[in-house]
Amino acid sequence: MGKKTKLEAIDLDAYYGDFHALKSINIAMEEKAVTAFIGPSGCGKSTFLRTFNRMNDYIEGFRTEGQILIDNKDIYQKDVRVDELRKNVGMVFQKPNPFPKSIYENVVYGLKIQGVKKKSVLEEAAETSLRRAALWDEVKDKLHKSALALSGGQQQRLCIARALAISPSVLLMDEPASALDPISTAKVEELIYELKNDYTIVIVTHNMQQAGRVSDYTAFFYMGELVEFNKTKTMFTSPKDERTQNYITGRFG
Amino acid sequence: MRASEKIIEGLLWLSAVITILITIGIIWVLLSESIGFFQVVPLSEFLTEKEWTPLFADKKFGIMPLVAGTLLTTGVAIAVALPIGLTIAIYLNEYAHDRMRLVVKPLLEVLATIPTVVYGFFALTVVTPFLQTIIPSLAGFNALSAGIVMGIMIIPMISSLSEDAISSVPRSLREAAYGMGSTRLQTSFGVMVPAASSGIVVSVILAISRAVGETMIVAIAAGQQPRLTLNPLVPIETITTYIVQVSLGDVPRGSLEYKTIFAAGITLFVFTFALNNLSFWIKKKYQEKYD
Amino acid sequence: MTNSDINRLKDKAFHIFGIFCTFIGLVVLAIFLFDIVVEGVGRINWDFLTSLPSRRASRAGILTAWVGTLWILVLTTLIAFPLGVSAGVYLEEYAKKSRINNFLEINIANLAGVPSIIYGLLGLEIFVRQMRLGGSLLAGALTLSLLILPIIIVTTREAIKAVPRSIRDGSYALGASKWQTVWNQVLPASFGGILTGIILALSRAVGEAAPLIVIGALAYVPFTPSSPLDEFTVLPIQIFNWTSRPQEEFLTNAAAAIIILLIITFMLNGIAVYLRNRQQKKIKW
Structure with a gap:
């Protein structure tokens, strides 16, 4: 591979109370590449994604063992500040979740809570992020209108812009297109392709074709285990594990 | 930070x-x-003495007359509110159109928002004179009209809580009843009401608790004469009215008379506390049953 | 008649009885409002609104009563609003499922069922005697605040609960802390619901007479209060006082004062219903 490792899990186990959700996961993901997590519902792929920005912290009874490294630093160490971590690791959710505020307020929210007050800085960041998310031309005349008035696809790109505004280096996407129509999905996929030049992207998806289209690497999860991890092309053409093969050929899922 | x-x-x-x-x-x-x-005043006297005259020269401290007055007005109120409230709940659930429900429910809620002092005025100046034309022996202050008006006030409480209970009965149950050719009435009383019975009981208990603690209606319309009776036609006094009566007068702090309102208060508190917790307990059991 | 005919007849009869019951309450309400208006509306004029109480019914006004009610309304809001919303936020956003929090919830449900007159006894001992506030506006507002606190807490929790999880996730994912998320996202999104609850609670407080009588609010106050430590009366107490007098003219006064009290109560409820409808229309998650 040769390239630098950005995200890494070492012997990671995760539990919801008594339920063993992730079983000794080991994986190393490359910088500025797109890695797709696939697998049937409940296989742990979303749980795993959320360990990289510690979104599971708020769930009662959730705990992890092992290590999650970002840039070789264990993010579950006591001295790691979760707010700092999340500035570096942006996240986009399954359903578009714009705040019930204006488009502008959505994009600059992350900066505002960091204490950035200067209007010029905020406005510039808003424009840059919206451009990166390929949304600027559609919304530049209605920045101060409610974000809830946008279409689903636009809302999801707004959520991506919102994540980009705080300049993360990693983007986590949890089935970002599952609630969108085909045209919006295509736009989001195109965007992911663009963004991987600057960001390390991890995307959870149910959609095998989507994984094939957007990702460089694919990881297949099954019942809390990482079954197989490889270059996407290799994985789709010659899966090593029987379970992977069954899944990508649609025998269960 | x-x-x-x-x-x-x-x-x-x-x-x-x-x-x-x-x-x-x-x-x-x-x-x-x-x-x-x-x-x-020993507790035994408090509980068994049949007269309550702390403000007179010949002081007697039996809480029973006040409890009787409270239970009497409460009984009348529930006798009014339960049949009407439950019928409304069934009617809105099984008979009424959606449009009707949308109009009627908020209107009924208005009944619950009117200040109780206003109900008291109504009981004294409208209901009692009206009832006196039917029952000439009815006193100017009496438990009957105070109870009736209190009942009207708590109709929305029973109707809305019971309606919630009835509408949370699984659809399948109702459809099964209709499927066997039951009329709406048979479905309601044969299937829905029994299935929702614990929810309905909860609504009644909460209504009783509310009626027991109600003050201004009875203070205005039921009188201030503690007497151990179940006759709704004569003036009585409830626990709450007694507290108001003493509060309006000039009773020095620390005197025995002053302390009587706290003794009356703790009696009232014990009643409502028990009723409320009984309702929580039933509600909890009921939820477990359906989950 | 066959059995099924009888059943159908019974069904029909109950249908009519249902309509009757539904409307009897409303009809009584209508008669009552009509009666009050007929009796009282003629008495309402500028003098009635701006006169001090008097022993002569024709000269008595409700100035001190409505000014007192207004004072109580404002002070109660100032005390109960921050307290109730904070407690609601704590229970909904911060509290974990523990025995003490479970106890907190049961306790609040219990408080909601305590009769208002008991709050009066609490206020009498704690605020009037121990804190030496006397029968002042402040003592009254504190007492009523405790009375409506459970209502505000419960409605705040409902309103906060309606804010979807995804909004919180979105905020946390951008690095916001818990409080930043609550303050910037959860509270603005639930504000309409919270406000509705508070207004409904206040409309309850405005109509209360019993606890204020117990803490020693007087029916006859010959001046309008100018500070929270002044003695006071409120509309419901004034109405109670006039209702308990034998003379017919005082009943007319009471009816007139009831009209004013009902206008205030209905206005508060109207605002609450309006806010709730607007909220439901505005935000579809």
């Missing part, structure tokens, strides 16, 4: 804990003042 987060959480916690302090405060106030009362 972390420190400020902790401070804020602490303040929020404190606000929540104040609610516990309120409960402690209520119990402490009622107990500490009535202990002084029970040192002079």
Whole structure:
């Protein structure tokens, strides 16, 4: 591979109370590449994604063992500040979740809570992020209108812009297109392709074709285990594990 | 920044804990003042004496007349509110159109928003004179009209809580009843009401608790004469009215008369506390059954 | 008649009885409002609104009563609003499932069922005697605040609960702290619901007479209060006082004062219903 490792899990186990959700996961993901997590519902792929920005912290009874490294630093160490971590690791959710505020307020929210007050800085960041998310031309005349008035696809790109505004280096996407129509999905996929030049992207998806289209690497999860991890092309053409093969050929899922 | 987060959480916690302090405060106030009362008046006298005359020269301290007055007005109120409220609940659930429901429900809620002092005025100046044309022996102050008006006030309480209970009965049950050719009436009383019975019981218990603690209607319309009777046509006095009566007068703090209102208060508190917790208990059992 | 005919007849009969019951309450309400208006509306004029109480019914006004009610409304809001919303936020956003929090919830449900007159006894002992506030506006507002606190807490929790999880996730994912998320996202999104609850609670407080009588609010106050430590009366107490007098003219006064009290109560409820409808229309998650 040769390239630098950005995200890494070492012997990671995760539990919801008594339920063993992730079983000794080991994986190393490359910088500025797109890695797709696939697998049937409940296989742990979303749980795993959320360990990289510690979104599971708020769930009662959730705990992890092992290590999650970002840039070789264990993010579950006591001295790691979760707010700092999340500035570096942006996240986009399954359903578009714009705040019930204006488009502008959505994009600059992350900066505002960091204490950035200067209007010029905020406005510039808003424009840059919206451009990166390929949304600027559609919304530049209605920045101060409610974000809830946008279409689903636009809302999801707004959520991506919102994540980009705080300049993360990693983007986590949890089935970002599952609630969108085909045209919006295509736009989001195109965007992911663009963004991987600057960001390390991890995307959870149910959609095998989507994984094939957007990702460089694919990881297949099954019942809390990482079954197989490889270059996407290799994985789709010659899966090593029987379970992977069954899944990508649609025998269960 | 972390420190400020902790401070804020602490303040929020404190606000929540104040609610516990309120409960402690209520119990402490009622107990500490009535202990002084029970040192002079033995509990046995309080519970068995048949007269309540703390404000007269010949003082007697039997709570029974006040309890009887309270139960009498409450009984009348429930006798009015339960059949009407339950019928409304069934009617809105099984018979009425959606449009009707949308109009009627908020209108019924208006009944619950009217201040009780206003109901008292209504009982005294409209209901009692009207009832006197039917029952000439009815006194100007009486438990009957106060109870009736109180019943009207708690109709929405019973109807809306019962309706919630009935509408949360699984659809399949109702459809099964209709499927066997039941009429709406048979479905309602044969299937829905029994299935929702615990929810309906909860609504009635809460209504009783509300009626027991109601003050202004009875203070205005039911009279201030503690007497051990079940006759709704004569003036009586409820626990709450007695507290108001003493509060309006000039009773020096620390005197036995002053302490009587706390003894009356703790009696009232015990009643409503028991009723409320009974309703929680039933509700909890009921929820477990359906989950 | 066959059995099924009888059943159908019974069904029909109950249908009519249902309509009857539904409307009897409303009809009584209508008669009552009509009666009050007929009796009282003629008495309402500028003098009635701006006169001090008097022993002569024709000269008595409700100035001190409505000014007192207004004072109580404002003070109660100032005390109960921050307290109730904070407690609601704590229970909904911060509290974990523990025995003490479970106890907090049961306790609040219990407080909601305590009769208002008991709050009066609490206020009498704690605020009037121990804190030496006397029968002042402040003592009254504190007492009523405790009375409506459970209502505000419960409605705040409902309103906060309606804010979807995804909004919080979105905020946390951008690095916001818990309080930043609550303050910037959860509270603005639930504000309409919280406000509705508070207004409904206040409309309850405005109509209360019993606890204020117990803490020693007087029916006859010959001046309008100018500070929270002044003695006071409120509309419901004034109405109670006039209702308990034998002379017919005082009943007319009471009816007139009831009209004013009902206008205030209905206005508060109207605002609450309006806010709730607007909220439901505005935000579809």
